[in-house]
Amino acid sequence: MKAVTIRTYGPIADVVTLSDVPAPTVGPHDVLIEARAAGVNPIDHLIVKGFMQPEGLAHTRVLGNEVAGVVAATGDAVTGFAVGDEVFARVDPQVGAAFAELVAVDESLVAAKPATLSFAEAASLPLVALTAWQALTEQSRLVAGQRVLIHGGAGGVGAAAIQIAKHLGAEVVTTVSTDSTESARALGADQVVDYRNEKFDEVVAPVDVVLDTVGGETQDRSFPLLKPGGTLVSIVFIPDAEAKKATWGVQANAFLMRPDGAQLTRIAELVASGELRPVVQTVLPLDRAADALTQVERGRARGRTVLSIPS
Ligand SMILES: NC(=O)c1ccc[n+]([C@@H]2O[C@H](COP(=O)([O-])OP(=O)(O)OC[C@H]3O[C@@H](n4cnc5c(N)ncnc54)[C@H](OP(=O)(O)O)[C@@H]3O)[C@@H](O)[C@H]2O)c1
Numbered sequence: 001m002k003a004v005t006i007r008t009y010g011p012i013a014d015v016v017t018l019s020d021v022p023a024p025t026v027g028p029h030d031v032l033i034e035a036r037a038a039g040v041n042p043i044d045h046l047i048v049k050g051f052m053q054p055e056g057l058a059h060t061r062v063l064g065n066e067v068a069g070v071v072a073a074t075g076d077a078v079t080g081f082a083v084g085d086e087v088f089a090r091v092d093p094q095v096g097a098a099f100a101e102l103v104a105v106d107e108s109l110v111a112a113k114p115a116t117l118s119f120a121e122a123a124s125l126p127l128v129a130l131t132a133w134q135a136l137t138e139q140s141r142l143v144a145g146q147r148v149l150i151h152g153g154a155g156g157v158g159a160a161a162i163q164i165a166k167h168l169g170a171e172v173v174t175t176v177s178t179d180s181t182e183s184a185r186a187l188g189a190d191q192v193v194d195y196r197n198e199k200f201d202e203v204v205a206p207v208d209v210v211l212d213t214v215g216g217e218t219q220d221r222s223f224p225l226l227k228p229g230g231t232l233v234s235i236v237f238i239p240d241a242e243a244k245k246a247t248w249g250v251q252a253n254a255f256l257m258r259p260d261g262a263q264l265t266r267i268a269e270l271v272a273s274g275e276l277r278p279v280v281q282t283v284l285p286l287d288r289a290a291d292a293l294t295q296v297e298r299g300r301a302r303g304r305t306v307l308s309i310p311s
Pocket of ligand 1: 041042043127128131151152153154155156157158175176177178180195213214218234235236255256257258296299300301302303
């Protein structure tokens, strides 16, 4: 089958290729997905460059972390899915391998694709929506009536988080650059701060929760905005929790999202009820994966970049 692979870590243009590789083995609990689309995330270009990979690559690695497609086969122990079902998933990060014609995923990570979404739209959601869901409902326990500051509202996680926070009943403040102010409002943000022209820490009233998708000085300047007992959760940079608690009386943590088919089903329900919509910026064919990764690497996302995979 065709798949987007690397044989060694390095610059995208030098190491990313479309290759012929063996189809994945289907374990007893696996669903084999004939992929129609795969979302491209910052983690994908970081993997290409060897981020947090102390060892060299021992064998060819198939890239990609999320997929939408049609079930082509099921392992003997699979009970929840059948051949022909339309599904989507954030795949096991240890396995990856979503930029491929066939993708094997444990059924516990898979959910039924929302019927109203195209495959490209569905493939753009699992990683960002699960990250936003886990940040807001598990890490910070945001509840109705609270105020949340979401940094990077133009990005994949930020756009999902704005909508999920509104679903939870929160008042949402977000930071974006100038050309994304209208789209952030359209997603439901109550206050939109153009971070290039305004200092967010001068115009945002105290909040209960900060979701940090940016890190660096953006994270540092957010702590004084938290109400006593508030929580900053970061997906990019681990804060010094003890120091922040001592200085500001707040909770601070960072986490890595995890794949979860049951939560993805919940996210599909939000899509069905019209409370969550994907934001797709660009769809490119599988053989242009290097261009897609380069676009995501630039970091100026206005929605997710997605690879389409012909049936
Ligand atoms: N821990 C985890 O499990 C986890 C999961 C998912 C993602 N992540 C990480 O989280 C980060 C965001 O992911 P993503 O998928 O949302 O990335 P993305 O789609 O590439 O979006 C990044 C966004 O950040 C905005 N931005 C850059 N500097 C900013 C600033 N100073 N203030 C406000 N916005 C700013 C950019 O928009 P402008 O052009 O408007 O600046 C861009 O839209 C990445 O570093 C990713 O690796 C971590």
